[in-house]
Amino acid sequence: MATVDEVRGGAPAPDPRPRKKSAKPRRGTLLGQDRRLGYGLTAPAIVLLLGITAYPLVYNIWNSFHYAVPDIPFINGKLAGLANFRRMFSVGSTFMPALLHTVVFTVVSVVIEVAIGLVLALALNKSFRGRGLVRAAVFIPWAVPTVVSAEVWKEMFDPQQGFVDYALRLLHLPGGTTTWLANTDTSWVALFIADAWKNTPFVAIILIGGLQVIPAEIYEAARIDGASPWRQFRRLTLPLLKPALMVALIFRTLSAFLVFDVIYIMSNGGPGTSTETLAYLDFNAFHVDNDYGYGGAISLVLIVLCLLIAGAYTRIFRERA
Amino acid sequence: MTVLSKAQPGRLARNAAYTAALAALLGTAAACSSSGTPAAQASANAQQTIVFATHGLGAEGQATNAAIAGFEKQYPNIKVQVFNLDASSTNQLTQLEQRFQAGTGLDVVDGDVTWAPQFAAAGYIKNLSSAGFDTSQYFPGQVASAQYNGTLYGVPWYINAEGVYYRTDLVKTAPTSATELVSDAQAAMKSDSALKEGFAWEGDKYEGAVCAFIDFLGGFGGKLDLSNLNTAANQQALQFMYDTIHKDAVTPQAASSWQESNVQSAWESGQTAFALNWPYEYASTLKLASLKSDIGWIPFPSTAGTPAAALGGDDLMVASKSAHQAADVEFVKYLTSVAAEQQRAQTAGDPPGDKSAYNDTLYAAAPYFKAEQAVFADTVSRPSSPVYPQISEVLQTMISSVLAGQSGPSAALSSAQSQIQQIPGYTA
Numbered sequence: 081m082a083t084v085d086e087v088r089g090g091a092p093a094p095d096p097r098p099r100k101k102s103a104k105p106r107r108g109t110l111l112g113q114d115r116r117l118g119y120g121l122t123a124p125a126i127v128l129l130l131g132i133t134a135y136p137l138v139y140n141i142w143n144s145f146h147y148a149v150p151d152i153p154f155i156n157g158k159l160a161g162l163a164n165f166r167r168m169f170s171v172g173s174t175f176m177p178a179l180l181h182t183v184v185f186t187v188v189s190v191v192i193e194v195a196i197g198l199v200l201a202l203a204l205n206k207s208f209r210g211r212g213l214v215r216a217a218v219f220i221p222w223a224v225p226t227v228v229s230a231e232v233w234k235e236m237f238d239p240q241q242g243f244v245d246y247a248l249r250l251l252h253l254p255g256g257t258t259t260w261l262a263n264t265d266t267s268w269v270a271l272f273i274a275d276a277w278k279n280t281p282f283v284a285i286i287l288i289g290g291l292q293v294i295p296a297e298i299y300e301a302a303r304i305d306g307a308s309p310w311r312q313f314r315r316l317t318l319p320l321l322k323p324a325l326m327v328a329l330i331f332r333t334l335s336a337f338l339v340f341d342v343i344y345i346m347s348n349g350g351p352g353t354s355t356e357t358l359a360y361l362d363f364n365a366f367h368v369d370n371d372y373g374y375g376g377a378i379s380l381v382l383i384v385l386c387l388l389i390a391g392a393y394t395r396i397f398r399e400r401a
Numbered sequence: 402m403t404v405l406s407k408a409q410p411g412r413l414a415r416n417a418a419y420t421a422a423l424a425a426l427l428g429t430a431a432a433c434s435s436s437g438t439p440a441a442q443a444s445a446n447a448q449q450t451i452v453f454a455t456h457g458l459g460a461e462g463q464a465t466n467a468a469i470a471g472f473e474k475q476y477p478n479i480k481v482q483v484f485n486l487d488a489s490s491t492n493q494l495t496q497l498e499q500r501f502q503a504g505t506g507l508d509v510v511d512g513d514v515t516w517a518p519q520f521a522a523a524g525y526i527k528n529l530s531s532a533g534f535d536t537s538q539y540f541p542g543q544v545a546s547a548q549y550n551g552t553l554y555g556v557p558w559y560i561n562a563e564g565v566y567y568r569t570d571l572v573k574t575a576p577t578s579a580t581e582l583v584s585d586a587q588a589a590m591k592s593d594s595a596l597k598e599g600f601a602w603e604g605d606k607y608e609g610a611v612c613a614f615i616d617f618l619g620g621f622g623g624k625l626d627l628s629n630l631n632t633a634a635n636q637q638a639l640q641f642m643y644d645t646i647h648k649d650a651v652t653p654q655a656a657s658s659w660q661e662s663n664v665q666s667a668w669e670s671g672q673t674a675f676a677l678n679w680p681y682e683y684a685s686t687l688k689l690a691s692l693k694s695d696i697g698w699i700p701f702p703s704t705a706g707t708p709a710a711a712l713g714g715d716d717l718m719v720a721s722k723s724a725h726q727a728a729d730v731e732f733v734k735y736l737t738s739v740a741a742e743q744q745r746a747q748t749a750g751d752p753p754g755d756k757s758a759y760n761d762t763l764y765a766a767a768p769y770f771k772a773e774q775a776v777f778a779d780t781v782s783r784p785s786s787p788v789y790p791q792i793s794e795v796l797q798t799m800i801s802s803v804l805a806g807q808s809g810p811s812a813a814l815s816s817a818q819s820q821i822q823q824i825p826g827y828t829a
Contacts, residue, residue: 151498151787151790152522153524350658352804368495
């Protein structure tokens with residue numbers, strides 16, 4: 081008998097009936113009928129899940145070891161061995177540079193977003209007049225679809241009609257004539273800003289949630305003991321915020337590692353190949369070249385890397401907890 | 402549900418559950434088996450609507466609509482619905498491939514000259530060899546581009562060639578070398594402060610950059626020989642592209658993300674002395690009152706004596722899954738008729754793909770088509786291959802990384818050659 085708590089992963093509610101020792105009830109008993117009905121009812125969902133997650137995954141692995149290029153029928157479906165993987169590391173391949181870009185993007189954007197998100201969360205956790213309004217305003221960027229926000233930022237960084245250069249010139253700051261998205265270095269600045277604008281609120285939401293469960297009494301006690309605000313932050317807030325911080329970090333790291341939309345819209349991987357990330361390369365293989373073998377191979381590498389990141393975080397989380 | 406199962410531990414609940422599971426399975430199976438049936442063909446006389454996938458901005462779009470109106474008047478039973486493709490040719494190709502793979506939805510397709518071999522190899526388009534088109538009417542280079550394994554799969558609609566436009570008020574005599582073009586552009590920028598740049602061309606990472614590269618290759622005697630890319634002449638052409646932006650300052654840095662439409666607006670707003678573009682610009686420019694100058698149009702000047710003008714243009718193709726192939730062929734015949742092509746040439750500036758359309762009727766209405774012949778004479782086609790889109794993508798990356806200063810011409814050329822060899826199905 082599945083209870084609400086079991087479904088949610090909580091502790092099972094105490095069963096009033098005396099529990100039998102054997103886990104496998106015999107056919108025909110009431111419990112056995114319950115169990116079979118349970119399987120029957122979950123079967124559609126399991127079939128659906130297998131269909132939309134397991135099947136594509138297995139199919140993708142199959143593809144990555146084959147030539148899977150429907151537009152080139154004379155080679156489509158033939159066994160490729162490791163050719164798709166070798167191609168990633170061949171002379172002139174943009175895979176390794178894209179991996180480097182992805183790692184740098186992930187580290188820099190997550191650091192920016194968590195730092196600003198933490199400050200925002202701390203500020204919005206204090207009570208002040210109009211806090212609800214300010215909170216709502218801060219969260220708006222997160223509710224805007226990335227395609228829309230990236231298009232807006234692309235316009236903002238345009239040297240002719242954009243706001244960024246205009247503002248810099250108005251304030252007599254350097255860089256007022258920069259063509260942001262045409263330089264291999266400044267284009268990253270534009271991407272970091274656009275990505276941080278969109279995703280910092282997400283980090284802030286999670287952290288505010290974490291702050292709200294910290295009881296106010298312990299701060300009171302700390303104040304009585306004479307702890308400075310900085311010491312309170314270091315010794316109380318930060319350790320108690322750690323679970324929420326970890327959740328924010330895992331979510332942001334994985335989604336930054338798979339970044340595609342903001343890059344596709346704003347820089348399209350350019351100038352040159354300087355802002356190509358792994359997900360962008362994967363998209364190109366799948367949807368520009370229609371090469372499901374090479375795309376599948378890149379996807380497989382991406383999956384493995386994401387598993388490694390998730391594994392590393394879980395390990396850190398377990399050690400600290 | 403558990404309450405229900407306790408009250409009725411019998412069949413009803415179980416059967417309901419199994420039925421639901423079965424329905425889900427059947428649903429998946431049905432979704433997987435919907436392709437592969439040949440469409441029943443409608444006759445040309447039947448009442449029907451065909452979908453024409455095409456692209457074109459401004460005058461080109463209007464010319465298409467005018468031609469469709471003419472066709473629908475002649476064939477009242479056939480309605481033509483335009484499916485507008487994106488302005489970027491890379492996106493057009495993606496849009497078409499996705500719809501072809503989905504199987505249905507398109508009847509007649511207007512595609513770039515480089516696409517027919519790929520579509521034909523994949524079985525997306527109909528063999529038109531027995532549909533009654535006379536290949537001797539078309540320019541040989543374009544016919545070759547519309548064939549796959551010697552069989553006609555596309556019908557040349559209009560031919561295109563890319564050349565250099567220049568304003569005769571700023572440039573008195575046409576330059577005869579790349580160096581001269583740059584110095585003319587610099588001189589023009591000095592003499593006219595309204596100029597923002599001297600030479601506008603498209604450097605974005607898309608098909609247009611490959612065409613520009615072919616034009617520039619001709620200037621230095623280079624060739625797009627995919628098994629021997631890293632030659633001195635090819636390096637010079639790439640270096641020239643980089644230099645116009647970063648050294649000679651005749652092309653703005655933004656041009657490394659410019660497409661044709663950006664070049665067009667730079668030229669039409671009178672902010673450049675030279676512009677690389679296709680023939681449609683000739684007609685557009687002559688109609689412009691704002692650009693108070695005569696213009697010249699030449700192939701990109703060559704010091705090697707072999708100027709190259711990238712062959713472009715569009716072929717019309719019929720989807721092999723179309724249920725209206727008889728009507729489709731009639732529509733293609735109408736669009737490629739001498740009269741319809743001449744009309745399109747006059748209003749949109751698209752040069753007819755049919756050689757017999759170049760006659761006094763056309764010259765009387767649009768005399769510049771005589772001047773354009775010089776550029777058409779130097780057309781050089783892009784590599785013909787069923788894996789051309791993949792080849793092009795490698796070349797685009799090569800050009801783009803040179804323009805961004807990420808790699809030098811020689812390194813970029815040898816990287817490109819190595820990457821082209823990695824394309825599945827590529828044979829030299």
